[in-house]
Amino acid sequence: MEKEAVSADRLVSVYIKIRDQRAKLKEDFENEDSKLKTQLELIREKMDDLCKVTNATSLKTNTGTIIRSLKTTYFTSDWGSFHDFVLEHKVPELFQQRIHQGNLKQWIEEHPSLIPMGLNTNSSYEISVRRK
Numbered sequence: 001m002e003k004e005a006v007s008a009d010r011l012v013s014v015y016i017k018i019r020d021q022r023a024k025l026k027e028d029f030e031n032e033d034s035k036l037k038t039q040l041e042l043i044r045e046k047m048d049d050l051c052k053v054t055n056a057t058s059l060k061t062n063t064g065t066i067i068r069s070l071k072t073t074y075f076t077s078d079w080g081s082f083h084d085f086v087l088e089h090k091v092p093e094l095f096q097q098r099i100h101q102g103n104l105k106q107w108i109e110e111h112p113s114l115i116p117m118g119l120n121t122n123s124s125y126e127i128s129v130r131r132k
């Protein structure tokens with residue numbers, strides 16, 4: 001028994017319908033999640049105030065423990081100087097190990113004979129669907 005061929009028009013129609021439904025579900029989720037995040041932030045602020053007032057780094061309760069810790073993040077407003085600093089002091093570990101996909105693609109196109117040692121690639125075809 002042979003399966004019937006499905007037309008490209010039908011495939012596109014079903015694809016768009018599913019994609020639209022996923023977008024709607026995502027939007028609904030993000031709206032609800034945003035409300036919950038706002039509530040959590042208000043509660044976090046109150047817990048932080050409580051820790052400040054009591055000069056505590058942790059508060060144990062019957063339902064859980066509040067822990068107040070300092071989180072520090074680092075960033076630069078001058079990438080050129082930071083890059084020079086890394087090169088000057090030979091500290092490449094200050095960067096995350098991640099390849100900039102667009103820049104490497106451009107480099108390979110411009111220098112096809114200069115491929116970095118150990119570079120792996122993975123290519124696959126992708127399908128895009130546009131609404132009419």
